[in-house]
Amino acid sequence: MAYGLLKGKKGIIFGALNDASIAWKVAERAHEEGAEIVLTNTPVACRMGTIDELAAKTGSTIIPADATSVEDLEMLFSEAQKVLGGQIDFVLHSCAMSANMRKKRTYDDLDYSLFEKTLDISAISFHKMIQVAKKMDAIAEYGSILALTYVASHRTFFGYNDMADAKSLLESIARSFGYIYGREKNVRINTVSQSPTFTTAGGGIKGFDGLYDFSDRMSPLGNASADECADYCVVMFSDLTKKVTMQTLFHDGGFSNMGMSLRGMTQYNKSFIDENRDENGKIIYG
Ligand SMILES: NC(=O)c1ccc[n+]([C@@H]2O[C@H](COP(=O)([O-])OP(=O)(O)OC[C@H]3O[C@@H](n4cnc5c(N)ncnc54)[C@H](O)[C@@H]3O)[C@@H](O)[C@H]2O)c1
Numbered sequence: 001m002a003y004g005l006l007k008g009k010k011g012i013i014f015g016a017l018n019d020a021s022i023a024w025k026v027a028e029r030a031h032e033e034g035a036e037i038v039l040t041n042t043p044v045a046c047r048m049g050t051i052d053e054l055a056a057k058t059g060s061t062i063i064p065a066d067a068t069s070v071e072d073l074e075m076l077f078s079e080a081q082k083v084l085g086g087q088i089d090f091v092l093h094s095c096a097m098s099a100n101m102r103k104k105r106t107y108d109d110l111d112y113s114l115f116e117k118t119l120d121i122s123a124i125s126f127h128k129m130i131q132v133a134k135k136m137d138a139i140a141e142y143g144s145i146l147a148l149t150y151v152a153s154h155r156t157f158f159g160y161n162d163m164a165d166a167k168s169l170l171e172s173i174a175r176s177f178g179y180i181y182g183r184e185k186n187v188r189i190n191t192v193s194q195s196p197t198f199t200t201a202g203g204g205i206k207g208f209d210g211l212y213d214f215s216d217r218m219s220p221l222g223n224a225s226a227d228e229c230a231d232y233c234v235v236m237f238s239d240l241t242k243k244v245t246m247q248t249l250f251h252d253g254g255f256s257n258m259g260m261s262l263r264g265m266t267q268y269n270k271s272f273i274d275e276n277r278d279e280n281g282k283i284i285y286g
Contacts, residue, residue: 002032002033002034003033004033004034005034005235005237005238005239006033006034006089006090006234006237006238007033008034009035009036009089009090010035010036010037010080010084010085010086010088011030011035011037011038011089011090011092012037012038012076012077012080012088012091012092013026013027013037013038013039013092013094014041014067014092014095015041015092015093015095015096016039016049016054016094017041017045017051017199017200018049018050018200020198020199020200021094021199021200021226022194022197022199022229023092023094024054024226025227025230026092026094026230026234027039027054027058027060028054028057028058029227029230029231029233029234030058030090030230030234030237031057031058031059033234035090035237036059036060036084037058037060038060038061038062038063038076038083038084039054039055039058039060039062039063040062040064040065040067041062042064042065042066042067043064046062046064063076063079063080063083067093067121067125068120068124068128070132073133074132077133077136077138078136078138086140087138087139087140087143088138088139088143089139089144089237090143090145090146090237091133091143091145092146092147092148093125093145093146093147093148094147094148095121095122096122096148096163096201097117097118097121097201098114098161098163098166098204099111099117100115100161100162101161101162101163101204101205102204104206106161107161107162110162114162115165118162118163118165118166119162119169122163122167122170123166123167123170126147126170127177130145130173130177130181131177134181134185134187139181141185141186142186142187142188142239142242143188144187144188144190144236144241145181145188145189145190146189146190146191146192146233146236146237147170147174148191148192148194148229149191149192150167150193150194151193151250151252152164152167153168153170153171154168154256157211158207159207159208160205163205171248174189174190174191174248175246177189178190178246179246182245182246186242188236188241188244189245189246190236190244190245190246190247190248190249191247191248191249192229192232192233192236192249193248193249193250193251193256194224194229194252195219195223195224195225195252196212196215196223197225197226213267214264215252215255216253217261217263217264217267218258218260218263218264219252219253219254219255219258219261220253220258220261221253221254222253223252223253223255224251228251229251232249236249
């Protein structure tokens with residue numbers, strides 16, 4: 001059901017790769033709510049993914065840009081304002097990648113050049129896009145900037161690797177820049193901390209199926225889907241949340257405030273197995 005929450009608003013959505021992407025669902029919902037949008041992703045992702053379908057469906061223009069390149073971002077914000085006919089009201093940062101995870105490097109054996117890439121793509125790109133937008137005065141008063149994050153920024157999750165550090169930095173950037181941009185232009189900056197979701201990036205996390213099931217059992221409302229995340233993002237882009245800024249907003253069915261649930265305990269009791277140990281009886285931590 002559409003409420004016209006984004007009627008007349010103009011937005012840029014980063015990170016729609018295919019129809020499983022959270023950004024894809026956000027673009028669809030934003031369009032339903034009356035927004036005009038520009039879609040962006042890396043040139044490679046625009047060629048390899050199915051973003052053209054989304055553009056056709058939502059009547060939007062695609063402007064390829066690498067979110068780690070300041071030059072690309074300057075071109076993007078300039079072109080997007082021309083296409084949309086004015087300042088931007090909302091931006092979604094939905095970009096993440098860890099080559100250490102892809103190459104199965106564990107957290108105690110990271111490749112540092114790949115670690116820098118993880119931080120650049122998944123966190124510093126958020127700073128770059130906000131700084132570029134602010135210098136160009138590309139965001140309208142009371143505009144809303146969002147990035148997607150995960151609770152592993154606050155608490156340690158097996159297998160989340162260097163992405164946990166990237167998410168901590170991402171959330172910190174939302175606070176630091178939220179202060180400056182709020183003070184000067186009333187622009188809001190927040191992160192939405194989403195439940196595990198089956199997407200291309202989600203599938204790269206070690207033991208993702210188990211994490212998804214654990215999280216679902218632990219959450220009183222169950223895991224939040226990508227469509228539900230899109231609903232929440234739309235509200236955050238709308239004028240209904242004008243005084244919300246600098247927050248990590250949990251959209252996770254209650255997971256982040258749980259310790260143990262009945263469904264979790266029941267499952268745990270079924271599989272009361274010993275920790276993984278090597279031949280010397282030493283615990284293997286993975
Ligand atoms: N899937 C989950 O379980 C989950 C949970 C919480 C948060 N998130 C976050 O949601 C966001 C979207 O991920 P998703 O799960 O929809 O997966 P996805 O793989 O569909 O999206 C990730 C996107 O990042 C883009 N990207 C990578 N490098 C880029 C660069 N240099 N410049 C611009 N874009 C780049 C990819 O092309 C891709 O479109 C990510 O920040 C992710 O960490 C995902």
